[in-house]
Amino acid sequence: MSPYADYATGEPVADTKAPAGPVAERWDTRRFEAKLVNPANRRKHTVIVVGTGLAGGAAGATLAEQGYHVEQFCYQDSPRRAHSIAAQGGINAAKNYRNDGDSVHRLFYDTVKGGDFRARESNVHRLAQISVEIIDQCVAQGVPFAREYGGLLDTRSFGGVQVSRTFYARGQTGQQLLLGAYQALSRQIAAGNVTMHPRTEMLDLIVVDGRARGIVARDLITGTIDTYFADAVVLASGGYGNVFYLSTNAMNSNATAIWRAHRRGAYFANPCFTQIHPTCIPRTGDHQSKLTLMSESLRNDGRIWVPKAKGDTRPPAEIPEDERDYYLERIYPSFGNLVPRDIASRAAKNVCDEGRGVGPGGQGVYLDFADAIARMGRTAVEARYGNLFDMYQRITDEDPYEVPMRIYPAVHYTMGGLWVDYDLATTVPGLFAIGEANFSDHGANRLGASALMQGLADGYFVLPSTINDYLARHPHADEIGADHPVVQEVLAETEDRLHLLLAVDGDRTPDSFHRELGELMWEFCGMARSDAGLRKALERIPQIREEFWRRIKVPGTGEEFNQSLEKANRIVDYLELAELMCLDALHRAESCGGHFREESQTPDGEAAREDDAFSYAAAWEFTGTGEAPTLHKEDLVFEYVHPTQRSYA
Amino acid sequence: MRLTLRVWRQKNAGTEGAMSPYEVDGISPDMSFLEMLDVLNEQLILSGEEPVAFDHDCREGICGACSLVINGEAHGPERTTTCQLRMRSFQDGDTLDIEPWRASAFPVIKDLVVDRSAFDRIIQAGGYITAPTGSAPEAHATPVPKPDADFAFEHAECIGCGACVAACPNGAAMLFTSAKVNHLGVLPQGAPERASRVLDMVSQMDEEGFGGCTLTGECATACPKGIPLFSITKMNREFVQAARKGR
Numbered sequence: 001m002s003p004y005a006d007y008a009t010g011e012p013v014a015d016t017k018a019p020a021g022p023v024a025e026r027w028d029t030r031r032f033e034a035k036l037v038n039p040a041n042r043r044k045h046t047v048i049v050v051g052t053g054l055a056g057g058a059a060g061a062t063l064a065e066q067g068y069h070v071e072q073f074c075y076q077d078s079p080r081r082a083h084s085i086a087a088q089g090g091i092n093a094a095k096n097y098r099n100d101g102d103s104v105h106r107l108f109y110d111t112v113k114g115g116d117f118r119a120r121e122s123n124v125h126r127l128a129q130i131s132v133e134i135i136d137q138c139v140a141q142g143v144p145f146a147r148e149y150g151g152l153l154d155t156r157s158f159g160g161v162q163v164s165r166t167f168y169a170r171g172q173t174g175q176q177l178l179l180g181a182y183q184a185l186s187r188q189i190a191a192g193n194v195t196m197h198p199r200t201e202m203l204d205l206i207v208v209d210g211r212a213r214g215i216v217a218r219d220l221i222t223g224t225i226d227t228y229f230a231d232a233v234v235l236a237s238g239g240y241g242n243v244f245y246l247s248t249n250a251m252n253s254n255a256t257a258i259w260r261a262h263r264r265g266a267y268f269a270n271p272c273f274t275q276i277h278p279t280c281i282p283r284t285g286d287h288q289s290k291l292t293l294m295s296e297s298l299r300n301d302g303r304i305w306v307p308k309a310k311g312d313t314r315p316p317a318e319i320p321e322d323e324r325d326y327y328l329e330r331i332y333p334s335f336g337n338l339v340p341r342d343i344a345s346r347a348a349k350n351v352c353d354e355g356r357g358v359g360p361g362g363q364g365v366y367l368d369f370a371d372a373i374a375r376m377g378r379t380a381v382e383a384r385y386g387n388l389f390d391m392y393q394r395i396t397d398e399d400p401y402e403v404p405m406r407i408y409p410a411v412h413y414t415m416g417g418l419w420v421d422y423d424l425a426t427t428v429p430g431l432f433a434i435g436e437a438n439f440s441d442h443g444a445n446r447l448g449a450s451a452l453m454q455g456l457a458d459g460y461f462v463l464p465s466t467i468n469d470y471l472a473r474h475p476h477a478d479e480i481g482a483d484h485p486v487v488q489e490v491l492a493e494t495e496d497r498l499h500l501l502l503a504v505d506g507d508r509t510p511d512s513f514h515r516e517l518g519e520l521m522w523e524f525c526g527m528a529r530s531d532a533g534l535r536k537a538l539e540r541i542p543q544i545r546e547e548f549w550r551r552i553k554v555p556g557t558g559e560e561f562n563q564s565l566e567k568a569n570r571i572v573d574y575l576e577l578a579e580l581m582c583l584d585a586l587h588r589a590e591s592c593g594g595h596f597r598e599e600s601q602t603p604d605g606e607a608a609r610e611d612d613a614f615s616y617a618a619a620w621e622f623t624g625t626g627e628a629p630t631l632h633k634e635d636l637v638f639e640y641v642h643p644t645q646r647s648y649a
Numbered sequence: 650m651r652l653t654l655r656v657w658r659q660k661n662a663g664t665e666g667a668m669s670p671y672e673v674d675g676i677s678p679d680m681s682f683l684e685m686l687d688v689l690n691e692q693l694i695l696s697g698e699e700p701v702a703f704d705h706d707c708r709e710g711i712c713g714a715c716s717l718v719i720n721g722e723a724h725g726p727e728r729t730t731t732c733q734l735r736m737r738s739f740q741d742g743d744t745l746d747i748e749p750w751r752a753s754a755f756p757v758i759k760d761l762v763v764d765r766s767a768f769d770r771i772i773q774a775g776g777y778i779t780a781p782t783g784s785a786p787e788a789h790a791t792p793v794p795k796p797d798a799d800f801a802f803e804h805a806e807c808i809g810c811g812a813c814v815a816a817c818p819n820g821a822a823m824l825f826t827s828a829k830v831n832h833l834g835v836l837p838q839g840a841p842e843r844a845s846r847v848l849d850m851v852s853q854m855d856e857e858g859f860g861g862c863t864l865t866g867e868c869a870t871a872c873p874k875g876i877p878l879f880s881i882t883k884m885n886r887e888f889v890q891a892a893r894k895g896r
Contacts, residue, residue, distance in 0.1 A: 062782040077704060078769050080809055081712040097789070133785070140785035142778045142833050144802040151792025169802060175711055176805060183777035190773040198766065221758055250706040284679040289687055290708045391710065394733055397679075460782045509694045511687070555699045560661065561759040563702055564694060 002538045005583055006628050013267065013619050013632040017466075018122035018422035023640055024104075027126045030422065031465050035472035042067035045471050048215055048230040050202045050257050052079030054174075054452060055435025056236030057181035058459025064185075064193035066464060071228055072185070072194050073217055075201040075252060075566075080182045083238060083250040084455060087174025088295035088388070089158060090166035091138075091452040093131040098155060102163040104128045109641050110161050111450060114340055115415070115443020116593035116609060117643040118270070118617065120636060122422055123440045130457040135167055137460055141180040145169050157300060157338070158448040166449045171295050171387045177452055181459070197228075201566065202257045203494045205233065205264045205431065208486050211474070212264075212431035216494045220566065223559040225494055227482050231471055232430045234463065235261060239414035239436040241274065243574045243581065244526070245518020247411035248280060248293040254570040258418050258437050259577050266426040267619035267632060269419035269439035271577065272585035275446055275594045276527050277412030278344035281395055282364040291410040292395060294367075294388055296448045299337045299344070301372040301381065302405070304328050306365050310355035316366055316404050327351055335648040342445045342594045342607075343648060345409035349527045350605070352408075359406040368404035409527060413451060415442040415594065416584070419619040419634070423466035424458060427619075429474065432467060434458035439617065444593025498558050501568045506551035510567040513548050517541070517571070517578055525582050530598040534586040538579065542626055545575045576625055583620075587631065590614045602645075611643050650676040650736060653744040654689065656701055659757050662764075666757065668746070678737035682725065683708060683715060685736055686747075702760040708732040710873065713808030716815070717761055718748040723812035723871040730810065730873045750811050752820035754858045765811050767857035768825060774853035775846040776829040778839050797835050804832040806874040813868035813876075819860030824868040826854050827884035828876045834887060844891035851888055 019029040037045065045068050049060045052074040060072045074082060094107040107128035112119055135153070139145065145167050146154040158166040169176040188194040199220040206214040206227065214229035240255035241247040262268045279294045305326045307319050327347055329336045339347075348365050351357065358364050373381050378401060382389070389400045396406070418426050418433035420440050426433050435455040442450065480487065524530075524537035548571065556562045591600040591607035592614070600608045616633040623629055651674045659666025673689050680688075683705050690700035706714040710733040719725035725734045739745065747761065755763040793801075805828075813824035830847050833839035839846070862881060869878035 058782070065781045076706060076712075076714065077765060078809065080769070080772075081706055081714050083707060083712070086707045086709055086711050095788070133783075136785040136788045137780070137782060139788040139791075140778065140780035140838055142780075142801070142836050142838050144798055144805050144832065144836070147793055147795050147798040149795050151794050151798075152789055169805075172711065172806065175808075176802075179805065183772060184780070184782075186769065186773040187777045187779065189769075196769075198769075248709075250712060251708055252706050285677055287677060287680050287684050287688065289681070289684050292709050391733070394727075394729060394735065397735070397737060464782070507695070509691050511691060553694055555694055555697065561702055561762065564700060 002535070002542070004542070004579060004626060004628050005535070005538055005586060007583065007587070008628065008630050010621065010630040010632050013419065013427070013634045015120065015122070015421040015634070023121055023125045026122050027129055034466060034469035037468050037472045039067055043069065045069065046071060046230040047467065048228060048233045049073070049236060050215065050234065051082065051236035051238060051437070052182070052185065053082035053084035053236060053238055053435060054178055054181055054455030055459040056234070057082065057178065057185050058456050059234055059236060059434060059463050060194055061181060061184035061188050062460050062464040063467070064188035064191070070188070070194040071197065071230060073197045073200050073202055075199065075220065077199055079185055079196060079198065080179065082178060083253050084178045084452070085175045086250065087452055088171045088293065089297045090156065090168035090173045090449040091134065091177065092158070092165050092449045093135045093167060093453065094128055094165060095132055095135060097153065098164045100163045102165050106163065107131060107165065111441065111447060112443070112641040113646060114445055114447040116445050116646060117443065117611070117615070117638060118273070118592055118636065119441055119443030121638060121640055126462065127441050127454060127457050130461045131453050133461060134453060134456045138177055138180050141184060143169065143176045143180045156297065158296060161447065168297070171297070171385065174452060177456065202237070202260070203569070204260045204490050206487055206490050207264045207428060208480055208484065211429045213480055216490055221561050223557070223562065225491065227487055227491055229480055231476055232432065232467060234432045234434060235418065235437050236434045236459065237437050239417065240577060241411045241414050243518070243578050244411040244521050245514050246283065246288060246291050246522070248277060248291050251290060254573070255577050256570055256573045258433065259573040261418060261426065261428065261431060263622050265428045266431055267419040267621055268416070268580060269617050269619045270416035270444070270584065271581045271620070272525065272588060272595050273415035273444050273593065274411060275341060275413040275415060276345040276409045278341055278348055278409050279367065279407045280410035281392065282359055282406055282408040284360065292391070293410070293412060294392060294405065294407060296341070298367060298385060298388060301384070302337065302367040302369050303371055304337055304365055304367055306351045306356040306358060312356070316358070325351070325356070332648045339648045340445060340447060345527060346596060348409055364406035364408045366404035367407045369400060370404070373401065413446055415439065415444060415446055419617070423469065424463050425466070425470065430470065432463060434463050444595055497572065498565060498569060501552060501554050501565060502558055504549065504552045506553045508551040508553060510552065510554065510564055510571055513544065513552065514567070514571050514574065517544055517574060521578055521581070525585050528596050528598050529585045531586065531589070534582050537582045538586065541575065541579045541582065548575060580620060580629065583629070584618055588614055588618065609645065615643070650678065650739070650741040652676060652739065652742070655744065655746045656760070657748045658701070658760055661759055662756055676736055678735065680736045681708065681732055682717070682719070682734040682736065683732050702762050704762050705732060711808060713810040716750050716763065716810055716812070718750065718815055720746050723750070723815040724873055728873060750815035752814045752859070754820060754822065755811060755814065765809070767859070768809050768811065768822070770857060771822065771826055771850055771853050772829065775842065775849035776833070778833055779842060780838070791837050793836060801832050801835050804828045804876060804880060807876055808874055810873065812871045812873060814859065816867040816871035817860065818865055818867065819863060821862045821868070822854050822857070822859040823862040823881045823884070824872060824876055826850050827880040830884045830887060831880050843887070844894050847884060847887045847891050
């Protein structure tokens, strides 16, 4: 057994910030109990925000509006390009405009249940409460949501729920919400309240006397590595799905900010909880650099099927109705094609494993719009999904109005992330994590249209309220500067790492290592995980890491724009994070949500949760590269939504 | 497919650039244009040369990072972003010229990467609605007629890639600027700042060194998101009205 897997269990970790009392009152109570910073004193506080997606953009703008000075960073050339922009489907809110029985409590209930009872009730309830304010805020900013002819907002239903609570802007909801946040941020940049550092990537966290005081970041144009200081640091750097190489994430989305913070003391929670999205365009060959998502909203009108017979290679139009298996409608008659993502993905994997997959390599299932077109006409389908159909056609050269789409699951979102309490504070005082970078709200599986909701809730409403409490209670007596010994040490470590990457001068490209790691993770830590497979991966990852440091080739220098160096440095962190993901998956010998352990299933092949043994969040403490981390458990208590085996039949 | 590429190589903003020839082989028609460049770069790294720098991120046509002029056309021969362009749009044996956006307001940083921060400064000048967090009224308080909402959306689709500027013979940023002016101007929420918005954004646009508009229409032809040319004439009307009001 790899010594890495020989982890120790340390003291439990607990959220101490959520007040007692009825769950519906906790957020009000917390906001009242949290200390405030006098408006006149806010100007004296600087907050670093890393990332400009929905969470980071919203937080930067709002903190600046409150009077704080914000230093904001993004690796992209403009804050408008953060990957939130690619979210297609929509954003949930418990407005109940449809009068269809929705409520804050139902959104809360759906999210806890959808997360397979692995999320903290207090946080999820707050998310549901805030959801309604988000829509108001975005409309006021000019986000052009879809509207009815009467001028009021339109909504639709989305995977895993039975009410229409999803607000949308055609298939570009993420883009429109992000531009709203970007514009609010731009206003604050113009006002001088936010100093924006584009094309600047955080490479390490500066912790002095146990508190987060700044970051080390590299200017990607000049290569200059610099230090930046603040009274608090907020990480809004997104998820870590790119560990898998192929995912729906942007090419440069990466885990470096959160992983470096983890190395400096922030616990990493539930790293194995990754979401595999059921409706992506299947890969076409080894050249594939990323996978493209087709919005889950397509499942509202499209019907998913495969041939009943194995190895049926007839074109779809020649397969008669009674030889098709609409397997989701068959297995889950009440939710049908709208079952949650983890269930839809696993079902697709199962039918492909049975040899009934379609398309090249048999790694695909049909998503068929023939019935929808017959029912509501081509024009109506076009109005709803036109841009998605166009995108599909451009990529595959097939016309989805004539031939059913082919889809297959792909890595899409990571529910795990830095452990945070109710205030979104990590275990390093002064370090906060918001949006996909934290682990807080989605448990073991995220429901559709909830990522945008969480990112904006954290950024616009939660963090700007809770960070006051930290800043008010912990004023910094001292100024620290670049000459502080701790700062010098962190800076030197970063420079050494980059120099080493450039000095190896081996014979393998950064992408070749990334691809190798990704394939390993997809095979052993993807849609189905087993004890034996995970152990194999844990044995293999340190070998790849060793080979990486021996054979990596990074051309050019560190004192210039160097995309190979950027990539290689991110892979250094993936090679460590991957190991923690596998260990977390190995230790959690139950199936829940997106984490499916082959050893833990019901007789009919559904995920079998083990609440007695695993009703906790696993927060891992870093102890050294390749060294066994320490596990801290946060017990999850369910007072309002009682854990049941999820049933979507 | 086998292709000859002639790629703009420029070490940094301070040095002269030039076209360099490369050969790539084994290109699949299913590859995206950027995946073809990935193949070239893997080849270059292994042979000890520096790979070609280019901006890219989401690779699904929405972030607006990718920005190549291919055979003289911004984003190449199809009306889409470079990342969504597939190699099936080309023939085996083709020679492709690959250049960065060319505009004085977009200086080259390296190879095919340019500095588009001028766009950010145009938005900072007024491309927003002042609505501090927490101040919003109930979303249904102000109904927006569907045609207006659809018009706003059509203009809000701009991804800020800069193809309009690259395609314009004058290097003008009118389509980019007008898209935001029209998106926000048509909505009731954007009305209070309507006049100052157009004046401030246009003034910032001029300050950044973009060229003047002669309504050639190349911008709208190159736009991967289909922002219409009338967007510009509509902004011009807004501008005149606002200037008359004197604010």
